[in-house]
Amino acid sequence: AQTVTQSQPEMSVQEAETVTLSCTYDTSENNYYLFWYKQPPSRQMILVIRQEAYKQQNATENRFSVNFQKAAKSFSLKISDSQLGDTAMYFCAFMNFNQFYFGTGTSLTVIP
């Protein structure tokens, strides 16, 4: 069975600073996808970034980037130049065979 672990229940960062959210997963599969989703107070799930396991290059989306270490089964999210709008719950997710497995989430607060 696939499991996703987020070991940081809560984090905070000063506005304009950089923060890294951790995620590890366990799987015996070789082909899969990894995601970070953001859930602001509105509860709408918003895709932040995704990574295909077969790609060695780390994904980047503007201020968001990941550090994907396949051998270590690690998938951390780095948020640069943090903004107040980044305050939200962040979920790491693993997907294969059309099924998602979510981590328990990290509550991120950006401090003005």
Next chain:
Amino acid sequence: GAVVSQHPSRVICKSGTSVKIECRSLDFQATTMFWYRQFPKQSLMLMATSNEGSKATYEQGVEKDKFLINHASLTLSTLTVTSAHPEDSSFYICSAPGQGFENYGYTFGSGTRLTVV
């Protein structure tokens, strides 16, 4: 991009009544819809997977007679909470694979907050 419209966003119902939650894919065909339940400050827990034209697949521990799922068309999936009780109060979210994974990934509805009184 792909949009999943979920209604209602909030519903309050009396104990013992049934509530229907709808999820529509607006600009793509969703042959599969995932239904999740989320308790406050917790992660999303997959309840069931609905497939157009076939019976839904329920996760272990989810009562299929209580949470009725119907995937009547390629654009509509519904979740009906039957004989609702206060312990069914929760946030329910649907999700569908977008059209062309490389372009859209998976799209989530905006969620339904159900309160049973």
